[in-house]
Amino acid sequence: MGRSVYTVGQVNAYIKNMFTQDYLLGAISVKGEVSNCKYHSSGHIYFTLKDKGAVLQAVMFAGNRGGLPFAMKEGQQVIVSGAVNVFERDGKYQLYAREITLDGIGSLYEQFEALKRELEERGLFASEYKQPIPRYIKTLGIVTASTGAAVRDIINIAERRNPHVRLVLYPAKVQGEGAADTIAAGIEALERFGVDCMIVGRGGGSIEDLWAFNEEKTAQAIFDCSVPVISAVGHETDFTIADFVSDLRAPTPSAAAELAVYDYRLFLSQLDEAGRRMSEAMIGRTERLKQMLKAKELRLGRFRPDYQVAEKRQLLDQYQDKLSSVMRGKLKSADHKLAVYAERLKGCSPLDRITRGYAFVTKKDGSRLLSASQALPGERLSLQLSDGVVETEVIGADSADE
Numbered sequence: 001m002g003r004s005v006y007t008v009g010q011v012n013a014y015i016k017n018m019f020t021q022d023y024l025l026g027a028i029s030v031k032g033e034v035s036n037c038k039y040h041s042s043g044h045i046y047f048t049l050k051d052k053g054a055v056l057q058a059v060m061f062a063g064n065r066g067g068l069p070f071a072m073k074e075g076q077q078v079i080v081s082g083a084v085n086v087f088e089r090d091g092k093y094q095l096y097a098r099e100i101t102l103d104g105i106g107s108l109y110e111q112f113e114a115l116k117r118e119l120e121e122r123g124l125f126a127s128e129y130k131q132p133i134p135r136y137i138k139t140l141g142i143v144t145a146s147t148g149a150a151v152r153d154i155i156n157i158a159e160r161r162n163p164h165v166r167l168v169l170y171p172a173k174v175q176g177e178g179a180a181d182t183i184a185a186g187i188e189a190l191e192r193f194g195v196d197c198m199i200v201g202r203g204g205g206s207i208e209d210l211w212a213f214n215e216e217k218t219a220q221a222i223f224d225c226s227v228p229v230i231s232a233v234g235h236e237t238d239f240t241i242a243d244f245v246s247d248l249r250a251p252t253p254s255a256a257a258e259l260a261v262y263d264y265r266l267f268l269s270q271l272d273e274a275g276r277r278m279s280e281a282m283i284g285r286t287e288r289l290k291q292m293l294k295a296k297e298l299r300l301g302r303f304r305p306d307y308q309v310a311e312k313r314q315l316l317d318q319y320q321d322k323l324s325s326v327m328r329g330k331l332k333s334a335d336h337k338l339a340v341y342a343e344r345l346k347g348c349s350p351l352d353r354i355t356r357g358y359a360f361v362t363k364k365d366g367s368r369l370l371s372a373s374q375a376l377p378g379e380r381l382s383l384q385l386s387d388g389v390v391e392t393e394v395i396g397a398d399s400a401d402e
Helices: 008-023 064-066 103-121 151-161 179-193 216-224 241-245 253-260 266-303 305-346 351-355
Strands: 026-038 045-050 055-060 077-087 092-102 139-144 166-171 197-202 229-233 360-362 380-386 388-393
Touching: 008 077, 026 055, 055 064, 055 077, 055 305, 064 092, 103 216, 103 241, 103 305, 139 151, 139 179, 151 166, 151 197, 151 241, 151 253, 179 216, 179 305, 197 253, 216 241, 229 241
Parallel strands: 055 092, 139 166, 139 197, 197 229
Antiparallel strands: 026 045, 026 077, 045 055, 077 092, 360 380, 380 388
16 A cells, blocks of 8 residues: 655645644743844844743744833843744744743733632632623713723713713722722722622733732622623733623723613614514504404304395295296196197097087087987987087987887
8 A cells, every 4th residue: 555645845834734723822921031032134033932941942023023012132031922833944833922021020920820710719700600781771880090091982982872871980090009909999889889780991001000900809899799890901802800700801991881881772773673563563463353353244244134034035035946947847747748648638539529520419408419319309409510509409310220
């Protein structure tokens, strides 16, 4: 059996595809020491990450230099976030950096992960504790800084979607020392105020800027709140502890306002559509009921006395027509039989004989004269001929036997 033979390019492409499909390698953070750092004239930065036991080639393209807020130097301890993939031409894998931070900030990530694990073990992230966001609210609470893009975006979008919703702002400190205390206090204050839902958040920033939303005090206040909380911290790619413990995470403050406030215009449109469907349903039902009523009216009309009399009269006319037809048939049959019998009796009729020259003779009392012996001299007789009656008197009678 022959074996399949592949080109070097095919093998490298296959391996690259395997790296691309690996979820972990697609978004990974690697900690190490910078070595062999070179800023290329194209704007790309080539360097090596190393620790005590291994090295990893890395590159940051010019388009990602915005994720590098400092100048890289040999020996720096850094955390590089990006993706590990294969450079097909050379057949080697390397780390493609999207963001690089000094290791001092990396300690914040470690604190973040440690607190995240602890709170998750305590059940603060459990889905069974998540409260549904009300579909229609009257009062929206906002815990954020009183100045900045976040509060303006929330107010603008909320008023555009439903100007009838009341907005209550708790101006909290969202960055720096004591920020977590004011955020927790704001959550508790709005809960006591009786808002239907609240947004807790701020605009984007570095991990240090967002750190107040990664503190346990903020997380516990959100978890203990009986009012549904939507977290809206930073940009879409930013995640904080508040996002995991809140009832719903919004990628941005603007998106949080859209999730919290139902679009009034959409509600009116749905209301109009519901009214139209109800009207059509009522018209259809009315028409069906009219048809049913008409059918019942027709059925009921059959039981009216005048209808019954008319129906019986019609039936009587039918019977009368049928009887007349039967009678005409019987009379016609009887006429035919009578004609037959008449023909048969015709030869026996005295009149028939009279028409042939014979006479019908009767005495004065109307009795028939059947024999010459019955005729007495001087007796008057009547002779019935075909065209009349002749009165005669017997002069004498001779019997044929004499």
